[in-house]
Amino acid sequence: MKIKPKIAIVDYGVGNLRSLIRAFLYLGTHAGITEEIKEISDSDALVLPGDGAFAAGMKGLAMRNLSKPVTEMAKLGKPVLGICLGAQILMSEGFEFGHFKGLSLIPGQVVKFPKALGEKIPHIGWNELILRKKVWKGTILERIKPKSNVYFIHSYIMKPKSSSDVFAFTKYGNCEFASVIARGNIWGCQFHPEKSGSVGLAIINNFIKIVQAHG
Amino acid sequence: MFRKKLSNSAKNIRVIVRLDIKGSNVVKPVMAEALKVVGNPRELARRYYKEGADELVYMDIVASLYNRNLDLEQLQKVTEGIFIPITVGGGIRSIGDINNALRAGADKVAINTYAINHPQFLRQAVETFGAQCIVLSVDAKKQANGQYEPYTDGGREKTGKEVVSWVKEAIKMGVGEVMVASIDREGTRKGFDLELAKSITAFSPVPVIVHGGAGSLDSIRRAIVEGSADAISASSIFHYKQYMIEEVKVFLSHARLNVRLS
Numbered sequence: 001m002k003i004k005p006k007i008a009i010v011d012y013g014v015g016n017l018r019s020l021i022r023a024f025l026y027l028g029t030h031a032g033i034t035e036e037i038k039e040i041s042d043s044d045a046l047v048l049p050g051d052g053a054f055a056a057g058m059k060g061l062a063m064r065n066l067s068k069p070v071t072e073m074a075k076l077g078k079p080v081l082g083i084c085l086g087a088q089i090l091m092s093e094g095f096e097f098g099h100f101k102g103l104s105l106i107p108g109q110v111v112k113f114p115k116a117l118g119e120k121i122p123h124i125g126w127n128e129l130i131l132r133k134k135v136w137k138g139t140i141l142e143r144i145k146p147k148s149n150v151y152f153i154h155s156y157i158m159k160p161k162s163s164s165d166v167f168a169f170t171k172y173g174n175c176e177f178a179s180v181i182a183r184g185n186i187w188g189c190q191f192h193p194e195k196s197g198s199v200g201l202a203i204i205n206n207f208i209k210i211v212q213a214h215g
Numbered sequence: 216m217f218r219k220k221l222s223n224s225a226k227n228i229r230v231i232v233r234l235d236i237k238g239s240n241v242v243k244p245v246m247a248e249a250l251k252v253v254g255n256p257r258e259l260a261r262r263y264y265k266e267g268a269d270e271l272v273y274m275d276i277v278a279s280l281y282n283r284n285l286d287l288e289q290l291q292k293v294t295e296g297i298f299i300p301i302t303v304g305g306g307i308r309s310i311g312d313i314n315n316a317l318r319a320g321a322d323k324v325a326i327n328t329y330a331i332n333h334p335q336f337l338r339q340a341v342e343t344f345g346a347q348c349i350v351l352s353v354d355a356k357k358q359a360n361g362q363y364e365p366y367t368d369g370g371r372e373k374t375g376k377e378v379v380s381w382v383k384e385a386i387k388m389g390v391g392e393v394m395v396a397s398i399d400r401e402g403t404r405k406g407f408d409l410e411l412a413k414s415i416t417a418f419s420p421v422p423v424i425v426h427g428g429a430g431s432l433d434s435i436r437r438a439i440v441e442g443s444a445d446a447i448s449a450s451s452i453f454h455y456k457q458y459m460i461e462e463v464k465v466f467l468s469h470a471r472l473n474v475r476l477s
Contacts, residue, residue, distance in 0.1 A: 014345075016322050023298060052345025119226060120445060122347050122391045124422045126227045126269055126475040149227065149475040151269075151300060153347045153391075172226065195300045195322060197264075197477075 006030035007211060008043035010070065012060035014085060015049035016194075023194040027205050040069045045078055045211040050085030054094030054110055054156065057085045058102065067103060074105050079211050080186045081140070087181065087188030088158055096156050106183045108160035119173030122155045126196075129168045129179055138213075140187050140206040141167060141180060150179070150189075150196040150203075158190060185214070227473045228439050229446035230463055232263040232453050233272040233426060236305070239289065243451055244276060244370070245402035253454045256293045263453065264297045266460045267477045271297065272325065272394070272426075272448060274352075275305025279328040280368040284312065287319040294320025302394075304352050308336075310343055317344070325352035325394055328367035330385065331374050337388035346391035350424075353378060355411055356398040363411055370398045379414050386421060393423050394448065400428025404451055407434060412442030424448050432458065432466040439472055 009021055011033050024031035024047075031047070034040060048070070050057050061067045074080045082090045091102045094110035102110070113121055126149040129141070136142050152170070157177035160166055168180035170190070181188040187207065193200035234241045234256055241253045253259070260271055273293060275285055284306050294301050303316045304325030313324050324344075330337050330351065340349045354370045355363040355378045363378035374381075382393055395415050397408035405428050412425045422445035425438050429449030438444045452458050464474040 016317050018318055018320050019294075019298075019322060022295065022320070026296065026298075051347055056345075120420060120422050122421065124347070124392060125229050125446070153300070155346065155391075192300075192322075195298060197298055201298060 007045045007047060008040050009033045009047045009049060010040060011035040012064055012066055014057055014060055015051045017049055020049050020194045023201060023204050027208060029208050035064050037069045046070060046073055046080045048082040048086030052085055054088055054096040055098060055100045057089045058100050071103055074186055077185050079214055081207050082188040084154060084192055087190055090186060090188050091158055105186050106160055106165050106181055108158060110156050110158055112156055114175055117173040117175055122153060123172050124153045126151050127170045127172060129170060131168050132166055140203050142206050144202060148199045150191040150199055152191045154190060227475050229269040230460055231270045231272055231424060231446055231448040232268045233274060233448045233450045234259055236273060236275045237277050243402055243454060246398060260293050260297050264299055268460055269475060270300045273301055273303045276369040278306025280371060285316060287315055290319040302350055313340055313344060323348050323350050325350040327352040331367050334384055334388055337385055337390055341389035346389050349390045350392045350394055351385040351390040353382060353395045354398050355395060366398060382415055392421055393419055395423060395425060397427035402451055403428055404430035406430045407438040407442060409437060409442045412438060412444055416443035432463060435463060436467060436470050
């Protein structure tokens with residue numbers, strides 16, 4: 001039995017997929033987990049979940065021949081949401097356990113927290129979203145209150161080349177890092193919206209609205 | 216804006232509720248011995264999610280002892296509709312067990328008994344799922360010589376190891392977080408074992424969750440300020456409604472500690 005997912009949650013072998021699909025189903029969407037190229041190409045939007053290392057993520061995509069279909073969907077203008085590692089691999093390159101190429105949908109690098117962080121790594125816990133852009137309507141942060149807390153768990157951070165791709169940032173120790181990145185139809189959250197209580201659900205719901213408006 | 220920064224106050228301290236599970240019940244162990252039935256895990260998980268817990272810990276306290284696996288069907292029911300992180304422990308002894316727990320709704324797994332006897336398993340787990348997914352769980356008991364010894368099988372079996380060297384070894388294996396519980400204080404509400412907490416937080420480069428003995432509001436504050444806990448975990452005070460989660464957080468925030476308030 002194959003139901004065509006409206007929103008395809010791409011299974012590339014990493015991440016807590018169950019938690020994520022539950023959030024989408026809770027919000028009443030037709031979302032499905034898939035690693036099938038055809039289902040990905042037929043969907044209206046993609047979600048890239050993920051936990052763990054950059055290289056493992058890219059390898060997981062490559063093994064399933066998914067890098068190309070994901071990139072193509074993004075270039076067609078379909079909404080794409082990357083979460084945690086899924087957001088990091090949207091960037092051009094990562095430096096975790098070596099130097100690896102990313103999907104290059106948003107130019108920039110994924111690097112370790114600075115040495116003089118003054119805090120523990122991994123960064124685990126709830127921190128504030130500091131909103132950078134002035135206009136939130138039609139974005140995944142619509143109606144999210146500045147300084148809302150969301151749940152992070154990561155050791156690496158995203159450094160977009162262009163500051164205009166940073167929609168929100170977060171402070172941890174001596175570091176300010178990009179917590180929401182976006183370029184056109186492509187969105188990335190360093191935190192886990194599916195684990196960030198009502199704020200996180202509102203962010204996912206905003207993404208669903210973007211998909212509906214797009215469809 | 217200009218308030219003085221206390222140690223650890225730069226980040227939000229997590230307030231975690233731990234559900235000790237035996238069969239289909241949440242139970243409350245007192246010093247790893249007497250067990251009292253507290254309630255239904257699904258109902259309690261929902262209650263604590265709604266009341267503002269930062270995370271939940273779901274710990275099957277007899278799985279290792281009886282050499283059993285987690286009840287995945289139950290885990291799936293309990294984690295349904297809970298949109299905060301859930302750490303699951305009890306009887307994890309293979310990569311397949313971790314996979315199953317994650318697929319049943321866990322976000323992280325806590326490993327104690329199996330890791331003590333097979334430390335390399337921690338490395339294998341970290342390499343497969345990432346450091347952020349693997350929590351070292353330590354149940355420590357103070358010995359006559361003043362040292363702390365990690366116990367396994369729900370706090371019943373001695374290991375002959377020493378807590379600090381064991382945690383150091385596990386951190387070398389790559390675990391992303393350490394949850395240290397005091398068997399002597401568990402269920403007593405006499406306050407956390409600060410000496411134990413400090414012995415780990417003094418060197419740990421990864422976050423440390425301190426559990427066992429949460430009592431007065433001030434005992435929680437002390438675990439953070441004196442014990443340098445990154446997160447505190449409690450059960451009795453919440454199960455028996457001595458405090459609401461929000462009450463604890465408001466107290467901590469008045470003590471100038473950062474917490475997530477809803």
